[in-house]
Amino acid sequence: MSLNIRLVVNGRRHTAKINPATSLLDFLRDTLGYKGVKICCNTGECGACTILFNGKPVNSCVVLAADAAGAEIVTVEGLAEGDRLHPVQQAFIDTGAVQCGYCTPGFIISVKALLDRTKNPTAEEIEEAVSGNICRCTGYTKIVDAIQIAAERLQARS
Amino acid sequence: MDYFEPKTIREAVSLLARYGEKAKVIAGGTDVLVDMKFKEEPSCLVNIKRIPALSYIREDDGFLRVGTLTPIREIETSSLVRQKLPLLWEAAHQFASLQIRNTATIGGNVCRASPSGEMLAPLLVLEASAVARFSRGEKKLPFGELFLGPGQTLLGSKGLLTEIEIALPPERSGSVYLKHAVRGAMDIAMVGVAVLLTPDAGGKKAKDVRIGLGAVAPTPIRAKSAEKALRGKAMARAVVEEAARRAAADAKPITDHRASAEYRRWIVEALTRKGLAQAWKAATGKEVDR
Numbered sequence: 001m002s003l004n005i006r007l008v009v010n011g012r013r014h015t016a017k018i019n020p021a022t023s024l025l026d027f028l029r030d031t032l033g034y035k036g037v038k039i040c041c042n043t044g045e046c047g048a049c050t051i052l053f054n055g056k057p058v059n060s061c062v063v064l065a066a067d068a069a070g071a072e073i074v075t076v077e078g079l080a081e082g083d084r085l086h087p088v089q090q091a092f093i094d095t096g097a098v099q100c101g102y103c104t105p106g107f108i109i110s111v112k113a114l115l116d117r118t119k120n121p122t123a124e125e126i127e128e129a130v131s132g133n134i135c136r137c138t139g140y141t142k143i144v145d146a147i148q149i150a151a152e153r154l155q156a157r158s
Numbered sequence: 159m160d161y162f163e164p165k166t167i168r169e170a171v172s173l174l175a176r177y178g179e180k181a182k183v184i185a186g187g188t189d190v191l192v193d194m195k196f197k198e199e200p201s202c203l204v205n206i207k208r209i210p211a212l213s214y215i216r217e218d219d220g221f222l223r224v225g226t227l228t229p230i231r232e233i234e235t236s237s238l239v240r241q242k243l244p245l246l247w248e249a250a251h252q253f254a255s256l257q258i259r260n261t262a263t264i265g266g267n268v269c270r271a272s273p274s275g276e277m278l279a280p281l282l283v284l285e286a287s288a289v290a291r292f293s294r295g296e297k298k299l300p301f302g303e304l305f306l307g308p309g310q311t312l313l314g315s316k317g318l319l320t321e322i323e324i325a326l327p328p329e330r331s332g333s334v335y336l337k338h339a340v341r342g343a344m345d346i347a348m349v350g351v352a353v354l355l356t357p358d359a360g361g362k363k364a365k366d367v368r369i370g371l372g373a374v375a376p377t378p379i380r381a382k383s384a385e386k387a388l389r390g391k392a393m394a395r396a397v398v399e400e401a402a403r404r405a406a407a408d409a410k411p412i413t414d415h416r417a418s419a420e421y422r423r424w425i426v427e428a429l430t431r432k433g434l435a436q437a438w439k440a441a442t443g444k445e446v447d448r
Contacts, residue, residue, distance in 0.1 A: 003161065020163075043195075043196070044254075044257070044258055045344055048374075053261075056260045057256060062186075062188040062261060063191070064184065064191065067207055068159070110256070128256065130344065131343035132256050
């Protein structure tokens with residue numbers, strides 16, 4: 001059995017025929033080619049596959065692709081404007097918050113969601129925002145630095 | 159795999175009647191999708207997410223009603239819940255991660271009937287009811303009877319949970335939900351303890367005490383003998399300590415990869431003691447007497 005769905009990813013419209021058992025993660029990576037969405041635990045625990053679903057961060061590995069019919073999805077590929085990186089991406093680079101980089105797209109999406117809902121996050125809000133994202137390299141300190149810098153830069157810009 | 163997106167409760171219930179045990183209901187999907195990937199794909203998947211108007215939180219004449227498709231995050235961010243049911247807020251706040259809270263639904267957490275399900279011990283002490291639709295009509299199932307075992311509820315394969323109905327506790331009551339896990343986020347509770355305590359008018363004695371235990375029996379349970387030890391008693395430290403010991407005896411834990419049965423009993427005792435003291439303080443502003 002197959003299902004036709006329409007959705008918007010990073011501002012672009014897509015129509016596709018899917019197997020209804022497919023996860024949104026597999027659909028985004030394998031059918032649409034958004035490889036910035038990372039597959040890791042595949043059980044909703046590590047946050048590497050985090051995307052924005054109608055503006056909210058979710059683990060795409062535990063969402064049915066069928067549920068994305070009519071939805072607006074943002075992946076890490078949708079943040080930069082041409083060659084200009086999103087302030088959150090630039091802050092991760094500037095602070096060295098990236099080592100192997102595998103968890104980074106998920107972190108960046110969680111942070112984008114945080115800064116969309118709060119301009120001036122507290123230390124507690126920062127911790128909560130990324131507590132569903134696991135990084136095995138950095139020890140998190142540089143990531144928290146990056147989030148603070150990104151928040152400051154975004155505030156200065158607005 | 160057959161796949162359906164019913165648009166009405168009636169349509170969903172008739173699909174469940176037709177497919178019975180073969181059908182799997184999916185809402186948020188945070189548990190069901192993991193099973194589909196690593197265990198088995200059901201022969202029929204009934205996705206209830208497209209049924210409109212099943213996501214809501216509303217106050218109604220002494221009750222709070224929460225629609226089955228309400229995401230945990232909506233409960234966490236609801237000022238109504240924060241104000242009227244701090245216990246439910248606390249459980250929602252400690253639930254998995256932000257990403258999962260945005261996806262997982264209260265109905266899914268209830269129907270999953272995991273002994274460690276974060277919302278279950280709190281709903282048990284709130285004496286909530288599950289409003290369910292069967293092909294023959296609606297039934298209201300009290301949480302005290304709802305759970306039959308891990309993954310098993312009175313809903314069976316034919317019932318569809320539509321709403322959680324929670325009577326608002328007395329305003330002067332105090333409550334707390336304590337969870338013991340290795341990591342704050344994304345970790346399943348080794349033990350969860352929910353306490354709801356209503357003092358008498360004088361603020362000296364415990365008029366009504368309800369203690370719910372999670373992850374220490376095949377279903378979430380009430381620590382009945384601990385509750386009995388406190389009811390009508392002045393809240394003194396010795397009484398609280400005795401109740402905590404009884405709660406540990408009320409628990410029926412198993413040993414698994416998360417913790418041993420013995421360790422779980424210790425944690426039940428410690429969290430019950432702490433939970434009673436905190437709930438008493440929340441209700442009366444006072445410490446438990448020495």
